[in-house]
Amino acid sequence: MAQRVAVSDGTNKKVSRVRVVVRLRPYMGTQDEKDEGSCVRGLDSKNLEIINWRNATETVKYSFDVFHGEQTTQQEVFLSVKPILPHILTGQNASVFAYGPTGAGKTHTMMGTLNQPGVIPRAVREVFKMVNAKNDDEGWDYSISMSYLEIYNEKVLDLLSPGSQDLPIREDKDKNILIPGLTHTTITSISDFHKHFVPASLNRTTASTKINQRSSRSHALLLLKVLRTQRAPPHRQQAGKLYLIDLAGSEDNRRTGNQGIRLKESGAINLSLFTLSKVVDSLNSGTAVRVPYRDSKLTRLLQDSLGGSAHSVMITNIAPEYKFYFDTFGALNFASKSKLIVNKPFICETVPALPVKRARDGQEAGRSATEPQ
Numbered sequence: 001m002a003q004r005v006a007v008s009d010g011t012n013k014k015v016s017r018v019r020v021v022v023r024l025r026p027y028m029g030t031q032d033e034k035d036e037g038s039c040v041r042g043l044d045s046k047n048l049e050i051i052n053w054r055n056a057t058e059t060v061k062y063s064f065d066v067f068h069g070e071q072t073t074q075q076e077v078f079l080s081v082k083p084i085l086p087h088i089l090t091g092q093n094a095s096v097f098a099y100g101p102t103g104a105g106k107t108h109t110m111m112g113t114l115n116q117p118g119v120i121p122r123a124v125r126e127v128f129k130m131v132n133a134k135n136d137d138e139g140w141d142y143s144i145s146m147s148y149l150e151i152y153n154e155k156v157l158d159l160l161s162p163g164s165q166d167l168p169i170r171e172d173k174d175k176n177i178l179i180p181g182l183t184h185t186t187i188t189s190i191s192d193f194h195k196h197f198v199p200a201s202l203n204r205t206t207a208s209t210k211i212n213q214r215s216s217r218s219h220a221l222l223l224l225k226v227l228r229t230q231r232a233p234p235h236r237q238q239a240g241k242l243y244l245i246d247l248a249g250s251e252d253n254r255r256t257g258n259q260g261i262r263l264k265e266s267g268a269i270n271l272s273l274f275t276l277s278k279v280v281d282s283l284n285s286g287t288a289v290r291v292p293y294r295d296s297k298l299t300r301l302l303q304d305s306l307g308g309s310a311h312s313v314m315i316t317n318i319a320p321e322y323k324f325y326f327d328t329f330g331a332l333n334f335a336s337k338s339k340l341i342v343n344k345p346f347i348c349e350t351v352p353a354l355p356v357k358r359a360r361d362g363q364e365a366g367r368s369a370t371e372p373q
């Protein structure tokens, strides 16, 4: 799973592919909504298909590094991220980001709940576990710190220091990206982590209900840094960074006609997600002469942690309901440039409640075309 495919960026520098994982959340249609079933379904552990809106007798099939179906547990999703974690103990960088429309499960995937913790708490726990398991004889001391920031309207804000102003992004002579003024809090255990993370997340959520669903319009980035120092001379130091990111909703705000949203705000979201898509595209096609990191704050910040020698996983979250159809299509096209139109009728079979209801109604529609008749 951890396998990284290195490709040349045309300048003889190795750049690594972004692994693309898609997660389909369970169907959550309510009683009073039109019960249309799912417009997307999984085929196997890499492939899914979605009905083709241009021609309902066709489906469009997509392939990914991993496809996680509706029944996937939080632990299974975490397992697609886990292989990149050891790298940050040896001075390498990594990033994990959840992409997709609002309501498709990004926050559930990254944060989760108390009973079903997501990628962030699991990754932090794993990093502590790995550091604590390090043999003293290896001769390194480890220290772990966290930062938590938000990019909103192309402004970089420190979530551990409420009321902070827009922070600058700098690059040092070794091409490391730095954010002068950003809070770095040393943490010594997972409970220490929660002590800082939970109130900062709550702050963000509270603000979001006041400021026009801000959480769906900003990118939240948790940064975990592992610094290791050699005990004996020459006391070498290595710093590894891990970004865990809950991106802004990928829905097209112009199309959904969001009333309160200011043009500038929607432009800023579109700019950073659009640039992210260009960056991921350049990295994954391996043909780019120039990866356009500098075109947005998000990608500029991630410049040393996405592509190059860094290890990255993008989790594209999608929802099965028809009302998400165009957003799902957009998210899948963002995540995969390879698709195949398959000429066969799409008949919904993935909603457990539906076949029962339809059978009762004396209809056949709940049955799959490929199912033995």
Ligand code: ADP
Pocket (backbone or CB within 6 Å): 024, 025, 026, 100, 101, 102, 103, 104, 105, 106, 107, 108, 109, 216, 317
């Ligand atoms: P987003 O952050 O992309 O806007 P959320 O994570 O808030 O979406 O998810 C929207 C709703 O769907 C929430 O009520 C969440 O609890 C639920 N949900 C999302 N993914 C899952 C899942 N895999 N299993 C169960 N419920 C989910």
Ligand code: MG
Pocket (backbone or CB within 6 Å): 106, 107, 108, 215, 216, 246
């Ligand atoms: Mg969310």
